Amino acid sequence: MSNEVYIIGTGQTRFGEFFDLNIGDLASEAVSKAIENAGIGKNEIGTLFIGSTVSNSLSQSSIGGICTRSCSLSSNAYRIESGNASGAAAFHHAFLSIKSGLYDVVAVLGIDKLSDYVQNGTIEKILASSIDYQWEYEMGATLTGLYSFLTQAHMEKYGTTLEQLAYIPTKNHQNGVLNPKAQYRYSIPIEKFLNAKRIADPIGRFDIATPCDGAAAIILASERYIENKKPHSYKVKILSSAVGSDTLALQHREKLTELKATKIAANDAYHKAKLTASDINVAEVHDSHPIGEILAIEDLGLVLKGEGGKTSVEGLTALNGKITVNPSGGLKARGDPFGATGIAQLIEIVEQIRGNAGKRQVNDVQYGLTQNVMGTGVMSYVSILGRGEN
């Protein structure tokens, strides 16, 4: 038996600032919706994997018990941390737990609550925990400062322009308008991005994804379970889930014009799914900074290396372009509750494959891909999903 893994249910809160909700409230909404969507009983869940970034640096690092109590689950729970890619990391481990044959049904929850913390202070310190805290952050760098170096390296080698970079959040905000779960459901003209104050030159203050609150949950099931139980909802097959790594600090890398971790993860993911980049119809990638999306589409092989900026402006990655990138609005327009982001990316691909994406539905989706990045690319997670009939 090949022991394939399927996604049978999804649930998500809207992303944004929810001052009256705590971690448990957010977890409960996402998990309850996912369980309902999967049409299963709570007691069928073998274990809960939680992807969360922030609770590590604050008072309650063990949030497993908080989440199981709030969701009224009797299963055990693991919290998995992988910086901004904690959601994807939790999903990867949930996938492995079924692949191994240990569990038949597991829930994976991505969650973070960032509206409690101030920008220009605590948020930068939290983000610094996924770069080299000692020898980058304490020396003066921030995550955005380091993304500025990546941006400069790309501009210098490939002639990527500020206009091309500003096109990325412009496009993602246009998509975000169509996503009811997005934090920012309005478009922003490209001039706003270009004329904004530089917060880490050449990165402007509107270019960056906003940390916010949110939770997203997915129910995974084994092939064995599906054959016996046949849940109502349309199942989506996980064709592969892969991870690549690189050095933590940029100063230890040979080149800054690519994300090596993404290349490694992508190659492994394509190989295991028996697909190539040209088979992918839709992708959700880590656009925390505009260069992030350009590096992602290049290093995933969706466009030629060095042409990410140019081909984006030409409309290749727009909604229903040759390959739709970030139809959800990406981290930029959807909002970025760090741990929840990786799961929200997967949910968007599931909705696209199920044909439930409403006004942002991409035509005839066979295969979709997600890419979630920790820090400046120390870990990169790539997953490929396909139709359940495969």
Added chain:
Amino acid sequence: MEPPKIWRERKERYLGIGIMCEDCKKKNFPKTRICPDCGSENVKPYKIAERGTLKYFTQIMNTGDELVFNTPYVVGLVELEDGIKVTAQIVDCNFKELKKGMKLEQTFRVIARNGKEGLIKYGFKFRPI
């Protein structure tokens, strides 16, 4: 900022001490117990070069608590004369005067402050020669 951590990092922060591998001859900063390149345990302390060139730089407007007192400040990726690269602040010049490829030298400065009455952390920054 924890006193034991500041004390533990004194050689690296105050003197720029990294390691050189006796087997593969590669130099690394910060120090590790074994060589990150070849895995050899045969490493000895090595003082990194005090001069280098500016590879990339940016002006930081938003940062974490301990560094906010200093904003806006410039941070750069500096390639030292011995090939080691470090991330550090660039001081004694305006952001607009800086150019990629500029020659820089190490200078000993205050790195972070823990409020008005807390610990002061020192370390190296760079300034144009």
